Each structure stands twice: as C-alpha cells, then as structure tokens.
Amino acid sequence: MKSTTRREFLEAAGAGAALVGLGSVARSSEFQASRPKIAAITTAYHYLSHAYHIVGRFFDGFDLHDGQGLHHPGYDVASLFIEQTPANDLGKEKARRHNVRLSSNIADALMLGTGKVAVDGILLIAEHGEYPFNPKFQKLYPRARMFREILEVLKTFDVRVPIFIDKHLSYDSTEAQRMYDSAKLAKIPLMAGSSLPITWRLPELEVPLGLPWNEAVVASRGEVEIFGFHALESLQCMAERRDRKGHPQGVKAVTCLQGPAVWEAQDRGGWSADLLKAALSRSHTLNPGDIRQNTKDFVPPPGRPSFLAEPIAFVVEYADGFRGTALILNGQVDDTTIGIKLDRERDPVVSTLFYLPAPPGARFFDPLVLRIEDFFRTGRPPYPVERTLLTGGMLDALLESRLLDGRRIETPGLLVIDYEPPVDSGFIKTPLGG
DSSP states (O other): OOOOOHHHHHHHTTOHHHHHTOSOOOOOGGGSSSOOEEEEEESOOBTTSHHHHHHHHHHHOEEOSSSSOEEOOSOEEEEEEESOOOTTBOHHHHHHHTTOEEESSHHHHHHTTSSSOOOSEEEEEOOSSSOOBOTTOOBOOOHHHHHHHHHHHHHHTTOOOOEEEEBOSOSSHHHHHHHHHHHHHHTOOEEEEOSGGGSEEESOOOOOTTBOEEEEEEEEOSOTTTTHHHHHHHHHHHHTTBOOTTOOSOEEEEEEEETHHHHHHHHTTSSOHHHHHHHHTTOSSOOSSOHHHHHHHOOOOTTOTTSOSSOEEEEEEETTSOEEEEEEOTTTOSSEEEEEEESSSSSOEEEEEEEOOOTTTOTTHHHHHHHHHHHHHHSSOSSOHHHHHHHHHHHHHHHHHHHTTSOOEEOHHHHTOOOOOOSSOOOOOSOSOO
16 A cells, blocks of 8 residues: 655645645744744643643644654744643743743733744634633633734734634624724734534545535534534534525524423424434434433533533524524533535435544644644635634524523624635544554
C-alpha cells in the first residue's frame, strides 16, 4: 500500500491551506522572517479547560497518528493573558516553562512591550472560569468585552490581525451582531465556533450542496446553553447545505419546549420520531429502555444549574420554510448525532455521529487547531463566521422562548443573515489512531 506523506495527511485533515499558505494578512514586518507569533487571551487556564486544550496544542504539539511524531503548529505563543487565576491555574506555570510573556492586560499581550502590535494571530478563549448566570441560564462570559479591547488596540495601530473566538461570539445576540459588524468594518479576519462541525463523523457524511431537504433532527445532551450551542451548531453546519430555493440562510422564528411538552409536540408531528430514531441509531452512548422514562429519570450533577432535569426541544423555522429540531436528551444519550431526510428516492434518510473522543485527550480539538492554523496563515476562515452569528442568535432567542413557557418567537434580526457554505465542510477525515 502506498505510504502517506505528512503533507497528504494534513490535506486530508483539512490543513492543506496551512501548507500552501494562500493569501496574507497585514502583520508587523519585523516578524515576517521569524516564526509568526500569537497572543492567547483567556478567561481561565486549568486542567481540561478550553485554553488548556487549544493553547496547549500550540505549546506542546499533538499526534496526527501519521507515524511522523508530533505536529507542532507553525506559530509561537508569544503572550498569555488569563483573567482568572485561582489555585488550580496552570497557565502561569505553562508560560514560565515555555518562556512566554505573561501579560497583565490585553493590550500588553498584543504589543509584547514593543509599543505597537507585535503578534500575527489572536486566540480569544473565554470559556471556563467563575462567571454568573443570567435568568436565561446563559453564562456571562466576557467575549464581547475582551473582543472590544482587542479591536481597540488593532484600530489604534491600523493593523489587521486574524482573531479566532472559541465557540459563539457572545451569549447576547445584539452584542454578537455588534462584534461581527465592527470586525467587518475594520476588515479584521474573524473565525469562531467549536469542534463539532469539523470533528470526525461516524460514518463519514458529506451531504452535497444544493440538494432539497425535508427535515433534520439532532439528538444531543448537556447544559441548556453551554451545550445547546453545540446542538444547534451541529444542526446548522449540515442544514446550511440544503437547497434554499433562493432564500437566505436566515431563521424567521424559534420555539423552545421543555419537559412533557417535548413529547406532546412529537406526538402531534412537530418532528419525525423516525428521524430521531435514525439519529439515535448512531449514538455510542445510547441508554437502553424508553426514551421518555430515561429523560425523566435523569439526575443533574450538583452545582450545575443549567443542567436541566427535563428534555428540551429547540425548534428552528428557517426563511425558506425548512424546519430543523435539536433535542437535548440528558439521560438518553451523552453525545451528538443527526438524522436528515433528503427529498430524493434513493437513500432519503442519512445520519451520523459527531464523534468527540473523550478527555483527557479530547482529540476533537486536533481538527480545530489545524483549522485555526489554516486561518492564521491565510487570513481566511475555513467556514463563514456568519454561521456562528446565526447559531448564537438562534440560541439566544430559544432561551428567551424557554423563559416565556415555550412561546414562539419571531427573529427578524436573524432572518436576513445569509452566507454560502463551503463546498468541503472541512470535517477531519484522517484515521483516529495510529
């Protein structure tokens, strides 16, 4: 059998652009001849936090299981800003060990004491840390505030450095829209989102662009906001590929159902029970027994207020009339799958698992870091940031619907969001092991 070169392996993993190096982004000229530098802006850096997994891969490399040892991203972490450093902090020691500047503020992390912007890429990872919840069970991570501070420094020096924002832009859809608009106005390359759209799919499933769809159902789990984003992102990264019949990607209305109302809606035909079964058939964690009883028996972990002890249904009505549903089924599954019904005679129902290898390795961060590396090198996100803007906006409106006892909420601000999905959705296709 023909051996695979690392270049071919990385292209299969979705990192081909990182090797080709297409395009460029305005950078400080004195750093062009050396390895480019990145600033990591984080809320917390502790064991198994997102900063631990993402920044740690830039520090230490990671195994691509291609027989050629660790892959080290072609960027040096030059600075690390950590907003909260409690007793379990690992960031300060990591910075010391890797000779990285431990900055006391965001401006210093971007300037490195030079009096001007001295980095070539920015990681904004505002996930984890002690922040309050609002009544909608949104954790008030300061992504928007940190982004504004970053943007102020870049605008002061008229520099355009690519920024990656972990997960959604902001829990607040109005704030997220401001972030998107200000980055676009300043011509700052922006990428956001999580690993779900680009992790392994079991089985591998790439629905061709432009096919007519009838319905999609996601089965997922976890906390209503923190993991609800993942469920909706899994829906959107697939549904964006449908034939929209000339309509924008946007969403016209959403409804959040909870508890018995979920099964009542399913019994009324709110979504296909058979399509849900197709999604659940791909789960690696499926609980035997009756789904309604299993979700009723679920006991949330202590100290996690947004882990709800009832099933949740996120119903999304798109501008073109298409409807997608994402179900949070704690007690039934502990992973994320999707079932899709295509409008075709042959193999109309397809399904897959968005496979997330478990911690401590959490290898689903491998494809995310490869894609971030692509983005920093080219200045072009691998998928439109509008996807994240739309997904975060759906979630914000759905959590409002939950507070209003399942009222249907029209979303005119989301209705106009539009973008074209990439032909290659970019999910990783390399082997899982050596």
